[in-house]
Amino acid sequence: MTQREVELILVRQLASYLTIPIFVVDSKGTLIFFNEPAEAFLARRFEETEELTLEEWTALIAPSNEDGSPLRHDQRPIMTSLEDHRPAHATIWITNQAGVRHEIEVTTFPIVGQAGRDLGAVALFWGVER
Amino acid sequence: MRIELWGVRGSLPTAGAATTRYGGNTSCVSVRTGEGNLVVLDAGTGIAALGRSLGHEQRVDVLLTHLHLDHIQGLGFFRPLFEPDTEVHIWGPASPTSSLRTRLTRYLSPPLFPVALRDLPCRLTLHDSTLGSFELPGLRARSALVCHPGPTVGYRLASDEGVLAYLPDHEPALGVRRFPGTSDWTSGFELAHGADVLLHDAQYTEAEYAERLGWGHSTLTNAVAFAHLAGARELVAFHHDPSHDDDFLDAFVAEHDGLLGVPVRGAREGDVLELVGQESGAERRNLTA
Numbered sequence: 001m002t003q004r005e006v007e008l009i010l011v012r013q014l015a016s017y018l019t020i021p022i023f024v025v026d027s028k029g030t031l032i033f034f035n036e037p038a039e040a041f042l043a044r045r046f047e048e049t050e051e052l053t054l055e056e057w058t059a060l061i062a063p064s065n066e067d068g069s070p071l072r073h074d075q076r077p078i079m080t081s082l083e084d085h086r087p088a089h090a091t092i093w094i095t096n097q098a099g100v101r102h103e104i105e106v107t108t109f110p111i112v113g114q115a116g117r118d119l120g121a122v123a124l125f126w127g128v129e130r
Numbered sequence: 131m132r133i134e135l136w137g138v139r140g141s142l143p144t145a146g147a148a149t150t151r152y153g154g155n156t157s158c159v160s161v162r163t164g165e166g167n168l169v170v171l172d173a174g175t176g177i178a179a180l181g182r183s184l185g186h187e188q189r190v191d192v193l194l195t196h197l198h199l200d201h202i203q204g205l206g207f208f209r210p211l212f213e214p215d216t217e218v219h220i221w222g223p224a225s226p227t228s229s230l231r232t233r234l235t236r237y238l239s240p241p242l243f244p245v246a247l248r249d250l251p252c253r254l255t256l257h258d259s260t261l262g263s264f265e266l267p268g269l270r271a272r273s274a275l276v277c278h279p280g281p282t283v284g285y286r287l288a289s290d291e292g293v294l295a296y297l298p299d300h301e302p303a304l305g306v307r308r309f310p311g312t313s314d315w316t317s318g319f320e321l322a323h324g325a326d327v328l329l330h331d332a333q334y335t336e337a338e339y340a341e342r343l344g345w346g347h348s349t350l351t352n353a354v355a356f357a358h359l360a361g362a363r364e365l366v367a368f369h370h371d372p373s374h375d376d377d378f379l380d381a382f383v384a385e386h387d388g389l390l391g392v393p394v395r396g397a398r399e400g401d402v403l404e405l406v407g408q409e410s411g412a413e414r415r416n417l418t419a
Binding site: 001002003004005006007009010012013014016017113114115117 | 223224226258261274275276277281304305306307312313314315316317318319320
């Protein structure tokens with residue numbers, strides 16, 4: 001297997017110690033790591049999961065607006081971080097594998113490595129409390 | 131490929147009767163290609179003796195892994211830098227905001243050093259390390275960032291005679307719950323993969339490491355596990371802790387030699403290794419054995 005860039009390795013190591021659900025995607029949006037708190041979103045453990053393409057993991061969590069309409073491309077924070085290399089934040093709805101919808105906040109930021117290398121992005125998920 | 135060890139100590143030069151067999155100079159390794167080209171890995175205090183041993187060199191390439199003092203302290207005492215006819219290329223990592231030149235100048239300028247970088251008589255070229263592959267005279271080189279505080283790279287040098295991997299300051303086990311994990315998530319793996327000789331950080335015992343997590347160094351046990359994962363043919367334990375004397379290192383290395391099937395040798399100043407290419411792979415000869 002090809003070794004990951006060290007910045008991605010360090011991000012994964014940090015994420016694995018945090019209690020916030022976190023996704024780490026590469027520069028193509030492929031989900032290359034998710035921590036234990038994020039396993040509930042996907043109903044699978046990281047150790048038992050192959051890499052998921054952007055389309056595959058998007059289909060699994062079905063991000064949508066409050067009215068149930070799918071998020072447009074430009075409404076998705078992860079795309080802002082991947083394509084525009086900017087941090088982004090939004091309140092969205094996702095659907096878990098039991099079909100239950102959850103309101104959730106997501107914060108994303110790009111991973112720009114040494115020498116300006118575009119390595120991917122991180123998504124942190126926050127439960128909405130009202 | 132002739133590999134000679136001029137400094138094998140980590141962190142701090144450690145002269146004295148208790149370190150005469152392994153040596154007390156900090157990191158410096160020379161690599162002489164079959165065609166006679168000279169590459170120097172790091173510029174710890176060991177580089178001074180290397181410089182004194184050289185005749186006139188047309189070109190010398192100095193590859194710095196990072197700019198911690200134990201890896202650059204000898205640079206200002208490297209004789210080729212003071213020879214007007216010698217072409218010296220220094221390669222090392224930039225930081226996110228500063229070039230290699232800016233960073234090196236902090237040390238090679240008054241008040242820390244009397245001679246400024248710009249005043250060195252040699253024909254000096256500084257290269258911000260290219261991450262990935264690059265060519266050196268007689269060698270195919272590769273550098274990659276590795277897990278160590280601050281911008282730090284490791285190097286892989288390959289020729290038809292064999293492959294040397296050099297990761298003197300490396301903590302691949304940092305934050306990993308069960309080390310080693312898979313190769314794709316292991317810092318330094320590609321540099322070390324299938325190397326004939328792996329010179330790797332082995333500074334700590336398990337007890338020492340427990341108190342120094344995140345300092346950027348490895349236990350010898352983890353170095354062996356890393357070498358095994360990478361399929362390196364031989365591990366040369368490097369960057370000895372200043373508190374480890376000769377007798378301690380003898381026992382420390384002996385305890386680990388052969389674990390996981392990995393031959394382990396403790397790096398000693400003056401060791402000379404030679405890689406001689408063969409159809410079935412490189413043959414390693416230890417000229418000092």
